[in-house]
Amino acid sequence: EVHLVESGGDLVLPGGSLRLSCAASGFTISSYAMSWVRRAPGKGLEWVSAISTGGSTYYADSVKGRFTISRDNSRNTLYLQMSSLSAEDTAIYYCAKSLVGAGGSGLNFDHWGQGSLVTVSS
Amino acid sequence: DIVMTQSPDSLAVSLGERATINCKSSQSVLDSSNNKNSLAWYQQKPGQPPKVLIYWASTRESGVPDRFSGSGSGTDFTLTISSLQAEDVAVYYCQQYYSSLLTFGGGTKVEIK
Numbered sequence: 001e002v003h004l005v006e007s008g009g010d011l012v013l014p015g016g017s018l019r020l021s022c023a024a025s026g027f028t029i030s031s032y033a034m035s036w037v038r039r040a041p042g043k044g045l046e047w048v049s050a051i052s053t054g055g056s057t058y059y060a061d062s063v064k065g066r067f068t069i070s071r072d073n074s075r076n077t078l079y080l081q082m083s084s085l086s087a088e089d090t091a092i093y094y095c096a097k098s099l100v101g102a103g104g105s106g107l108n109f110d111h112w113g114q115g116s117l118v119t120v121s122s
Numbered sequence: 123d124i125v126m127t128q129s130p131d132s133l134a135v136s137l138g139e140r141a142t143i144n145c146k147s148s149q150s151v152l153d154s155s156n157n158k159n160s161l162a163w164y165q166q167k168p169g170q171p172p173k174v175l176i177y178w179a180s181t182r183e184s185g186v187p188d189r190f191s192g193s194g195s196g197t198d199f200t201l202t203i204s205s206l207q208a209e210d211v212a213v214y215y216c217q218q219y220y221s222s223l224l225t226f227g228g229g230t231k232v233e234i235k
Binding site: 035037039044045046047050058060061094098101102103104105106107108109110112113114115 | 123153155160162164166171172173174177183213215217219220221222223224225226227228229
């Protein structure tokens with residue numbers, strides 16, 4: 001059975017950094033496209049970043065240059081390194097798995113984690 | 123980026139009545155390689171992660187009740203709940219996966235009238 005468990009969410013000061021982790025089980029993350037999706041308080045879902053099976057990375061304009069997605073195949077774990085954080089980055093961050101498609105970010109999301117809360121505040 | 127626009131923002135429907143949610147993309151999401159529309163619908167209930175209902179615009183995910191259906195092609199899509207049940211209260215999102223820069227619609231909140 002597929003499981004995704006996020007961790008690393010915390011209260012961080014504006015301008016600070018944080019790394020989220022997503023431990024996967026029941027499948028091999030390098031065989032699928034993996035993404036981070038966030039939902040800010042009172043807002044809708046926003047796709048943040050994806051990594052393809054080949055290791056290509058993709059970012060939303062709102063986080064490009066500040067966030068880095070990566071994975072550790074030996075640990076079957078996905079990461080999101082976040083820097084230069086601002087209040088606008090406050091959200092629940094979900095990791096999500098996609099089937100492989102022609103596009104590097106994959107097809108629809110078929111499994112999601114429960115999310116990790118990131119709060120950026122002084 | 124492909125912009126996804128949903129309407130309405132919220133919807134109140136009586137139990138047993140039909141609910142219809144619209145989603146419009148700023149460009150076609152029809153994949154010419156397989157003649158399928160790269161469009162999914164998700165349901166998110168409070169305190170839970172999203173759950174996929176429909177993919178390829180009209181294919182129902184396994185286990186999803188058949189009162190949920192998706193239709194449309196190109197740039198205009200619809201999610202229909204044929205007979206609203208109490209457990210369908212949620213926010214619904216469309217999402218395109220035609221582009222590698224994935225995007226969601228703004229969401230539609232469905233409530234009981």
